[in-house]
Amino acid sequence: MSFLDETDRVWDELKPLYEALHCHVRDELSNYYGEEIVGKAGNLPAHVLGNMWGQSWSNIYDLVYTPEGSLSSSEINLSNILIEKDIDEIEMVKIAENFFLSLGFEPLSDTFWERSLFIKPQDRNVVCHASAWDLNSDINDLRIKMCIERNAEDFSTIHHELGHIFYYQAYSDLPDIFQSGANDGFHEAVGDLLTLSITPEYLQKIDMVSEEEAKQANADPISLLMQQALDGVVSVPWTLMLDKWRAKVFTGETSPDELNNSWWALREFYQGIGAPRDRDADAFDPGAKYHIPGNTPYTRYYLAKILQYQFHESLCNQIGFDGPLHECSIYDNELAGEKLRAMLALGQSKDWQTALEALTGTRELSGKSMLNYYQPLKDWLDVQNAERTCGWGG
């Protein structure tokens, strides 16, 4: 089976979960905006999702989920906590570094702190799109470039970028030719793996929330899982469709005058998201996404989404955690750290299946871990959707 067929196989596993979420969100938005703007069938219009690519719907969380009764004040708002506790940009990076240190990784070098860009400069224009760089691993010259804002999204992005940095660090002793991720998806998955461990208990351990707040947050798992799914599950079809579009452009299957139509046809098919109005023949909507003009491969983010849950489930099993997966945190766990570092240290000296096997015991990419993670949410969605007609004809 070819690699691209593998990505479709995993999408088939995950589609029922996405479809259930899509169905619920469509109905809630329809109730909120009225059926003229959001119909109860067909595609979601792209302009009401809180993100112009519809790749994350986190910003419309409040419109699609209302906690019941006493749970209404149970949510942890990390953005507010960062402001209230006066945690600045550098401290946010330190907290993320500390997570890696708790797993037995080596501290970041002095040059990382001196040479990275953390805060948007006032005196010049810079590209703020967050990235991580291995400038010279022989002398440990690793840096991130990011214009950090003090909110939950950037807190998570910092973990993502440090995932790259600690991966670079973990394989820096290998010959140059092996100094890379097992595949691109692995590189993107490391930091994201840690973000799944930012549980209420973890936040309590690092003094971001009180014991009472952590307990309250855990009392409403649907709220926690909905917040995560609006980002993690929602991005799955998006990260798959982007390179599908690009591949058709590169092979010539899509002619130059079909660039925009083909883009929307794929967005409708995979995401169930349509353009808010007819697009002009000469429009080029794909160009608004950094990775298109930037020519950055995108399937890596799709793979990372899948792998991050495979890594998480496997590590949680190995450290003997037997509760629901969204309550598991690998923070400060020596065994989890050892397992993770051993895989990262392989770099690309072995094929990705062998690297995957080293951590999880399986050689196969699978959507099952993500399904297991979101099972409580899926059960809840199925009840909500019982009387609704789901799907969008894609």
Ligand SMILES: [Zn+2]
């Ligand atoms: Zn990345």
